[in-house]
Amino acid sequence: MSATVNPPTLQILAREPEGFSIWNGPPFANGQPHIRLERVPCSSAKFSENGSRLLVIKSTSVISIYDCSNDVTEIRSFEIPSVLAAALSPCGTFLQTFQKPSNPQDKNVSLWEIKTGVPVYQQFQKNMSKTTWPTIQFSSDETIACRMATNEIQFFDAKDFAKGIISKVRIPGVSAMELSKSPGSYVAAYVPESKGVPASVQIFSCNKDKQSQAVARRSFFRCSTAQLHWNNGSTGLLVVAQADVDKTNQSYYGESKLNYLTTDGSHEGLVPLLMPAKATIFDKKCNPILELGTGPYNTVRWNPKGKFICLAGFGNLPGDMAFWDYSEKKVLGTTRAECSVTSEWSPDGCYFMTATTAPRLQIDNGIKIFRYDGALYFKKMFSKLFQADWKPEAPERFGGIADLIKSVDTLTIIDQTKKQAEDPKSSQAPPKASMNSAQKPASYRPPQASMNTTQKPAAYRPPQVKQAAAVQAELVGGNASQGPSKNALRNQKRREKQKEKKAAETVR
Structure with missing residues (x-):
């Protein structure tokens, strides 16, 4: 396949404390x-799934929508008091918001049509979490829309929400759902373990005439939560079943098992993961x-064209990366990106x-x-x-990967000495040239990494506290709380008073 005529330009969104910019x-x-x-000043910014629109939260009550199809221009602004979360539909047709409710009669979840600026659907929702937001889920083409309610999943006409609920799938005890994206053919539902009945994941068709029976089902004990991940094509579902406590005492962080279900019924069971941990396709x-x-790997990123794979170890790992050519079954190169938080x-x-x-x-913040x-x-x-994000684009708009690789191979590695003209307030690049992957030895670590050994270790935070903070950052915008907490300030004042008291006693 040859390159397409006039492929889109790659774009990057970078958000600093003063706001976001697009390169x-x-x-x-x-x-x-x-x-x-x-x-542009803001507290949060996120592209729609197809990259056509950009949602920008400018304050606790102002949300702006930008059209990104050509130039990046603001097309509408919403004044929504006490907004706690906001999300765009995949094609950028709708804005979904969650406001802090003042009483049970408030319809604090609203679905706004961006073109007209009016709400097309509203409801009350007591609270919000990563598993329940956004309340209404859409398929990638926005032809299917559904929401989870008590003991059921409800479907809407995505072209006319005034019709209300057009069909329901009853699932007693359902606590999480995930609609397949491309195409929106199926919806997966998770029911937690209760009163001796094992937890389960079921897959139902989105076709109203085929919703009476699940097309696939998987049950398992020792499961506190489940993560649901659809493949591209909506033919298979990965289920990460997790337990807070590992009854075999093999892990302090609990127990995890990977299950795989197909919508055609050809497979349903555990994915055979061998020990010690290794990467397997x-x-x-x-x-x-x-x-x-x-x-030392915990991250896998597939290239959008399906040809390359990045195998990496981020988070608590040192940041080693291995780049594979899947079609040729060989390693193209290895390098390291220390302290990486996001990657794509x-x-x-x-x-x-x-x-x-x-x-x-x-x-050491940077890209x-x-x-x-x-x-x-x-x-x-x-x-x-x-924040640093690529603007989403359909991979097929860029043409064949072979032609793209040829153009990239002609590029030279940019030397760090060329970066001195950058804004000194936003750039802290070292003056000497950086080494590329071919020059770095396997044990290479930058000066910052070796200096960190003298720093005071951070206080222990339980996994559930870290998860709660991560959810808040993702929903609200990532920088909601930059300073010390009230408890931290109170403890600091208490310590200062104790020091003053000891100093006074010493003088006497």
Whole structure:
């Protein structure tokens, strides 16, 4: 397949404390990205799934919607008091908001049609969590819309919400659901364990005439929560079943099992994961077809074209990355991106971006962009960075991956010395040239990493506290609380008073 005529330009959204800006993505002319949209003050910004619209929360009551199809222009602003969360539908047709309820009669969840600026659906919802937001889920083409209610899943006419609920699937005890995206053919529902009855995941058709029976079902004990992940094509569902306590005493963090269900009934069961942990690619019947080996890895990112894979170890791991060519079954290169918080392939599948962001990490914030083979192409440091995202685009709009690779192979690695003209307030790049993946030895660690050993270790935070903070950051915008908490300030004052008291006693 040859390259398409006039493929879209890659774009990157970067959000700092002062707001967000949008750059043109690589390849960069003169080694620097071109600013497509100058900084706009905000507390949160997120693209729609197809990249056509951008949601920007500017204050606790003002939400702006930008059209990103050509130039980035503001097309509508909503004044919504006490808004706690907001989300765009996949094609950017609707804005969904959650407000803090003052009484049970308040309809605090609203679905707004962006074109007209009026609500097309409203309801009351007592609270919100990552598993229940957004309240109304859409398929990628917005032809299917549904929501979870007490003991059932309700479906709407996505073209006319005035019709109300057009069909229901009764599922006693349902606590989580996930609609398949492309196409929106099926919906998965999770029912937790209760009174000796095992937990279960069931898959139902979105076709009103075929909803009487589940097309697939999987039951399991020792399950506190479940994560539901649909594949592209809506033919298979991965279920990560997790228990807070591992009764075998093999793990302090509980027990996790990976299950796989297909919508055609050809497979339903556990994915056979071997020990020690290793990276393995399975076929649709869970048969291993390629071993990627062992290593300090906990992250897998598939290239949008399906050709390349990045295997990485982020979070508490040192940041090692291995880039694989899946079609050729070989490693293209290895490198390291220390302290990475987020990572993702560009929509054309040629670049891989990692970002170190606050509030997860308060120092060494920055962006790194690697080529498909792991060679470092671009790096930019920030005094503080909250977010770095590629603008979504359909991968097929960029043409064949072979032609794209040829164009990337002609690029030279951008030397760090070319970055001195950057804004000194937002850039902390070291003056000397950085090493690319071919120059870095396997044990290479930057000076910052070795210096961290003298820092005071952070206080222990239980997993559930970390998860709650992560959910709040994702829903509200990531920088809702930048300063110390009230308890921290109170404890600090108490310690200061104790020091003063001891000093006075010493003097006497």
